[in-house]
Amino acid sequence: MRLLLDLGNTRLKWALMLQPDGWLAQGALDWQEGFEPALVSALTGLPKPEMIVAASVVDAAREAQVADVMSRLFANNPIWLRTPTSACGVRNAYAEPQRLGVDRFLAMVAAYADGYAPCVVAGAGTALTLDALTADGQHLGGLIAPGPQLMQRSLLDATARVRPERPGAVLELADNTADAVASGCWQAAAALIERFATRMAPTLGGLPTLILGGGDAAELQPLLTLPVQMTRDGVLRGLAVWANTQTVTPSPI
Template sequence: MRLLLDLGNTRLKWALASANGWSARGALAWNDDVPTALASAWRDMPRPARVVGASVVDAAREADVEKIVAGTFARDVTWVRTPAEACGVRNAYAEPQRLGVDRFLAMVAAHAAGHAPCVLAGIGTALTLDALGADGTHLGGLIAPGPLLMQQSLLGATARVRPAQAGAIRDIADNTADAVASGCWLAAAALVERFARRIAEQSSKTAVRLLLDGGDADLLLPLLTVPGELAADSVLRGLLVWADAHPAATAP
């Protein structure tokens, strides 16, 4: 068994991978009591043969997680850092390490599942877009604030935009709360649609799938006017593909 760790901007997600899929899994926010929550979740779990992680957070939080893993399982964490090429996917960045490892692993998962060519949209704190060719070539992508971060930025930078309640998403809003929520969510949807259409135009002879993941993917999907589908746990699934392709020495 392998314990897979996805350290995102907002949450830590984990899964215990066995021959039959996820035998256990969970997620928690960084503002939770992470050591207590993980100790409780992992208390009765079997000791994994290997622990593999992906991180877009700071070194201090990585070190905290390493301590919890070592204290619970007496294992080190193998951190995957973004390479120029791995598992059939070739990074488009001239400086490969500058591409978020979460984005790279999502492409690894999509390629391994036979979903390429595709557009991958990560809808979370950040909104990330990546295009993956049928041969595993990363064609590039975009980064923007996620819908909730857009709202927080707007409210933090204005003096009079202070809705008293959360807004609903409408095509045309008649109050500030709805206008803020609708503007941010529909702007995110429009960006995803534009990128997907542009990639589809460049791949006119081949259908291009649009895959959405991230904490807010299920909320954005119904707002799209182009076909899309959820691809949950893409980073964890990409980690598993990477672990299979990069076996470690037998752990004691």
């Protein structure tokens, strides 16, 4: 039994994994005041995992906070996966492999393990990430842009007169500022995903499978005209694939 931890920009996701796969329990917690007691409460009473594996895109202070909770609850420390040159059939395109976000790498590991390559893996969250993966697991590279909600916040922070009085709806043509801001940002994200997928088609041997995950995936999917394979918990599922390649070591007493 293994405890998987995905420390993302917005929240921590966790899953208790039965071997070789399948969740016994899972949950998610936003990074906010009271996070630590909430994490303790969520995990208290779970069976003790043989191994704790974690992937993180947050700062060292948050990692240390989570590690301290693991030590207190389970007398075990997380094994932190830092982005490798290659693992689980996926080969990293970055010249400095560790600079590729581990969340992006693990999402590709999950897609490859599920048999979707060649594919484009899109993650729609705080950031919008796009990665191209060949049939034999070679990562070709990708793009990063603000996610649609971050686009909206950035626009409001940088302008004096764009001040919607309500959340906007996503429309083809907006006749008010609230709808215009929401529509422009969400449609920009959808357009970038489709442009990337279609531009990658010749290199990937035809229109690739488009994998879409992340917190804003459900809202983005209806805006896309390309066929989409929706996915949930791509980082955790990729982490599970990687964890199954690791040897369990006894927990410290």
